[in-house]
Amino acid sequence: MPDPLFLSRRQFMTRVTVSGALGAASAGFASSSVLHDPVLDAVSAWNDAVQASLFGPDRRAQTYEPDDISVPVRYNGILPQAYVPRIDPVSWKLKVSGQVQKVTGLSLGDLGMLPQHTQITRLICIEGWSFVGQWSGPRLSDVLKLVGADLLASYVVFDCADGYHTSIDMDSAMHPQTILAIDFLGAPLSPAFGAPARLRIPTKLGFKNAKNLLSLKVTNAFPGGYWEEKGYNWFAGL
Amino acid sequence: MCNTYVPALFPTWFRCCHWLMAGSVLGLIVTGWDIYNAAPVFGFRIAMVLTPDLGLSQAIRWHLFLGWLLAIAGLALTLGRFGLARRVPDLRGVSRRQVVCEILDATKLRMKHPVADYLHVQRVLYLGVYGALLLLILSGLALWKPVQFQLFGDFVGGYEVMRQVHFLLMASVAAFFVIHFVMAILAPGALWSMLIGVRPSPKERER
Numbered sequence: 001m002p003d004p005l006f007l008s009r010r011q012f013m014t015r016v017t018v019s020g021a022l023g024a025a026s027a028g029f030a031s032s033s034v035l036h037d038p039v040l041d042a043v044s045a046w047n048d049a050v051q052a053s054l055f056g057p058d059r060r061a062q063t064y065e066p067d068d069i070s071v072p073v074r075y076n077g078i079l080p081q082a083y084v085p086r087i088d089p090v091s092w093k094l095k096v097s098g099q100v101q102k103v104t105g106l107s108l109g110d111l112g113m114l115p116q117h118t119q120i121t122r123l124i125c126i127e128g129w130s131f132v133g134q135w136s137g138p139r140l141s142d143v144l145k146l147v148g149a150d151l152l153a154s155y156v157v158f159d160c161a162d163g164y165h166t167s168i169d170m171d172s173a174m175h176p177q178t179i180l181a182i183d184f185l186g187a188p189l190s191p192a193f194g195a196p197a198r199l200r201i202p203t204k205l206g207f208k209n210a211k212n213l214l215s216l217k218v219t220n221a222f223p224g225g226y227w228e229e230k231g232y233n234w235f236a237g238l
Numbered sequence: 239m240c241n242t243y244v245p246a247l248f249p250t251w252f253r254c255c256h257w258l259m260a261g262s263v264l265g266l267i268v269t270g271w272d273i274y275n276a277a278p279v280f281g282f283r284i285a286m287v288l289t290p291d292l293g294l295s296q297a298i299r300w301h302l303f304l305g306w307l308l309a310i311a312g313l314a315l316t317l318g319r320f321g322l323a324r325r326v327p328d329l330r331g332v333s334r335r336q337v338v339c340e341i342l343d344a345t346k347l348r349m350k351h352p353v354a355d356y357l358h359v360q361r362v363l364y365l366g367v368y369g370a371l372l373l374l375i376l377s378g379l380a381l382w383k384p385v386q387f388q389l390f391g392d393f394v395g396g397y398e399v400m401r402q403v404h405f406l407l408m409a410s411v412a413a414f415f416v417i418h419f420v421m422a423i424l425a426p427g428a429l430w431s432m433l434i435g436v437r438p439s440p441k442e443r444e445r
Contacts, residue, residue, distance in 0.1 A: 007434070007435075007436055012434065012436075015433075015434035016433075016434055019433050022257075026261060030265075039303065040296075040299040040300065040303055043299070043302060043303040043306065044299060044302075046306075047302055051383070054383060054386045055386065056386065059385065059386060059388075060385075061385045062385075062388060122384075122397060124384065124397065125277070126294065126298070127276040127277040127294060128273065128274070128276060128277040128279065128401060129277040130397060130398065202385070203385050227295075230295055231295030231296060231299060232295050232298075233298070233299075233302075237383065237385075237386070238383060238384050238385040238386070
C-alpha cells in the first residue's frame with residue numbers, strides 16, 4: 001500500500017516526463033516560426049476584433065492647447081526625407097473610386113470648399129514615440145458623403161505617391177476627428193509632412209496616417225497595407 | 239509520523255498557472271525590451287544580447303499574444319486561489335513583526351519554515367508581484383489603447399508618462415523574477431515541488 005502523501009515511482013516518472021515534454025514543446029513553439037506564426041496571426045486577427053468592439057464612434061482622442069505643440073516635429077516615412085515625392089498642388093487631384101456614386105477626382109479647391117476642422121492632437125507612432133501637432137482639413141466623413149460613398153462598405157483604402165498604401169475600417173473613417181488634412185501647423189502641408197493632402201486619424205497609430213495621397217477607394221475586399229503586410233496589426237486603433 | 243492532513247504543496251492547476259505566468263512574464267519582459275529599443279523612453283537602450291532581437295513587428299505580435307496568455311493564466315490563478323480551489327499556501331495574515339524577524343533571520347542564512355506554509359516575507363513578495371502584474375496589464379492596456387482607455391492615462395499624467403510607468407513596473411517584476419529564481423534554486427526541493435508537485439517529506443513536515 002503506497003503512502004498517499006508521497007508520489008509513487010510511477011507517478012514521479014510520469015510527472016517528470018510530462019513536465020519535460022511540456023517544456024520541450026514550449027521551446028519548440030517559441031523557436032519555430034512554422035509553429036508559432038499561425039498562432040500569432042490568429043491573435044492579431046482576434047486583436048482586430050477586440051479593437052473594433054472597443055472603438056467608440058463618439059469617443060474622441062484627447063485634444064491639446066497650442067502651447068502643447070511639439071517643437072520640432074519628427075519626420076517619419078518609408079523614404080528618406082530628401083526623396084519624398086513633390087506633387088504639383090495645382091494639377092493634383094485625389095482619385096476617388098470603388099463603391100461610390102461619383103468616380104471622380106477632388107482638387108485642393110474641392111477639399112477647401114467643405115467645412116474645415118482644426119485639431120491639435122497627439123500622433124503616436126507604433127515605435128512608441130509621439131508628438132503633438134495641429135492639422136486642418138475637411139472631415140473624411142464629409143468627403144465620403146460628397147462622393148456618395150456606400151457607407152455600409154467595410155474599408156477605405158489610401159494610395160500614396162511614394163508607393164505606400166494603407167486602409168481603415170468604415171467606422172473609424174466616419175469618426176468626427178478623422179480628417180483629410182491639407183494644413184499642418186497653420187500652413188499648407190510640406191511634402192515631408194504629406195502634401196498636398198494626408199489622412200489625419202488620431203484614433204489610430206501613426207502608420208495609418210497616410211501622406212502624399214493619390215487615391216481613395218471604398219471597398220468590401222480586405223485591402224491590407226504596406227506595414228500591415230510586414231506584420232503590423234491591421235486595425236491599429238488607439 | 240503524524241496523521242494530520244497535510245495539503246499537497248502545489249496542486250496541478252496551480253502549477254500550470256504558475257508556469258504559464260512565469261513563461262509569459264519572461265517573454266513579455268524580453269519582447270518588451272525589443273519594443274522599448276525601437277524608441278527608448280529613457281535615455282538608454284537594452285543591450286541587444288539580452289533581447290530576442292525579433293524586430294518591432296514580431297516583438298509586438300509576441301508581446302500581445304503573451305499579454306493575453308498572462309491575463310488568462312492570472313485570472314485562472316486568482317479564481318483558483320481566492321474562490322474555487324483554495325488548497326494552496328495562504329498569502330493572508332502578514333504580520334509585520336514576523337516579516338522583520340524573518341529578514342533578520344535571513345541575514346544569518348536561517349530560512350526554515352513548515353513546507354506547507356509561506357514565510358511572511360514570501361507572502362509580501364507574492365502579493366507585491368501580484369499587484370505589479372495587475373498594474374502592468376492595466377498600464378499595458380492604456381498604452382495599447384490610449385484613446386479608448388484615456389482615463390488610465392489621465393490618472394498618471396498622459397501617454398508619455400504611462401510609457402515610463404509601464405517600464406518601471408517591468409523593472410520591479412524583473413527584480414522579483416531574479417530574487418524568486420535564486421530562492422527557488424537555493425531552497426531544497428522548491429523547484430521539484432513547483433515542477434511536479436511532490437509532497438513534503440515527513441521530516442520537513444515536522445519542521
